[in-house]
Amino acid sequence: MSQRIHLNPNRGQPAYAAPSYNAGYSPDPISTSRPTRSDNEVIAKIQEVSSQIEDAIEIYSQPIRPWVPAIARFLIVATFLEDAIRILAQWSDQKWYIEHQRGIPWGLSHMFLLINVIAMLAGSIGVIARRFPEYSVAALLFVVILQGIGYGLLFDVSFFLRNLSVIGGLLMVLSDSLATKKKIFAGLPSISETDRRKYVQLAGRVLLIFLFVGFIFQGNWSIGRVFVSIIGLGACIMVAVGFKAKWSASFLVLLLSVFNVLVNKWWSVHPAHPQRDFLKYDFFQTLSIVGGLLLLVNMGPGGISVDEKKKVY
Numbered sequence: 001m002s003q004r005i006h007l008n009p010n011r012g013q014p015a016y017a018a019p020s021y022n023a024g025y026s027p028d029p030i031s032t033s034r035p036t037r038s039d040n041e042v043i044a045k046i047q048e049v050s051s052q053i054e055d056a057i058e059i060y061s062q063p064i065r066p067w068v069p070a071i072a073r074f075l076i077v078a079t080f081l082e083d084a085i086r087i088l089a090q091w092s093d094q095k096w097y098i099e100h101q102r103g104i105p106w107g108l109s110h111m112f113l114l115i116n117v118i119a120m121l122a123g124s125i126g127v128i129a130r131r132f133p134e135y136s137v138a139a140l141l142f143v144v145i146l147q148g149i150g151y152g153l154l155f156d157v158s159f160f161l162r163n164l165s166v167i168g169g170l171l172m173v174l175s176d177s178l179a180t181k182k183k184i185f186a187g188l189p190s191i192s193e194t195d196r197r198k199y200v201q202l203a204g205r206v207l208l209i210f211l212f213v214g215f216i217f218q219g220n221w222s223i224g225r226v227f228v229s230i231i232g233l234g235a236c237i238m239v240a241v242g243f244k245a246k247w248s249a250s251f252l253v254l255l256l257s258v259f260n261v262l263v264n265k266w267w268s269v270h271p272a273h274p275q276r277d278f279l280k281y282d283f284f285q286t287l288s289i290v291g292g293l294l295l296l297v298n299m300g301p302g303g304i305s306v307d308e309k310k311k312v313y
Contacts, residue, residue, distance in 0.1 A: 069298055071291070071294060072291045075291025077123070084116070088117060104150070116150075120140065120143050123139035124140070141167060144167060161210045161213050168203070168204045168207025169208065169288050170204075171207065172201070172204040173295065175204060175302070176299055197303075198304050201301065202302060205245070208239065209233070209237070212229055212233045213233075228259050235249075235255070236248075241306050242302070242306045242307050246296070246300060249293045253290055264280075266280040
């Protein structure tokens, strides 16, 4: 999102030969690759525990389930709302940076900042209110690209990867809107809304995992970040392929929420300290990704997923 002004702005032979089945040879029954009884028991136990966890999630999430979509939408746009408010609060600093550091002339700098604020506020309100979701998502996607170019962050690896995750959350909003949208021109040859939703959900799921790839490129190898990256990346792979997607997405929501509160606690930093702005930025971006995962928990992984294929076979 927009530049944090308070910090430095520049900133031959096979390895295994098959046995010759000559006279006198008899294969060892112990060496067979057939799973043993103990292996089957372990697999059955894992499946039983997994089912119990999924049942617990279903039971304990019932009271808040009607509110999950609204909460998720608000969290997804939280980073855009915070960014719009901060630009307005730091208007002179933002304008100075755009004009002196980025070389955008006076007048165009005002227009650049104003377009960002209007697009973020209008798009965020549209997403929360579920009004014109396609246009609202398009406006917020436009802001991500515009700010990447305007602030010179388009080729910053960390910025790029984290915003891919934010885009993934926005695509989850779009796929949710396609679930209830009716086809206007019946009978015309076109991709059905169900098919469009499947592909949008797939893209959203895959993009959501880039937050953890961004952790690796940030170079901050604290114990907490390494733990979250490794454990979270495994759950992200499950989300991307759609295997136990609701369970793994719920786990990621819990993991990211705890990590966000413990690591990105910007409220504990003095308002004059430059690190406060960056922690606040990370905090609200992570909230947006949590919102995308919550929508995934609510909607499911979609048609292109392992979970869906298991229902067929």
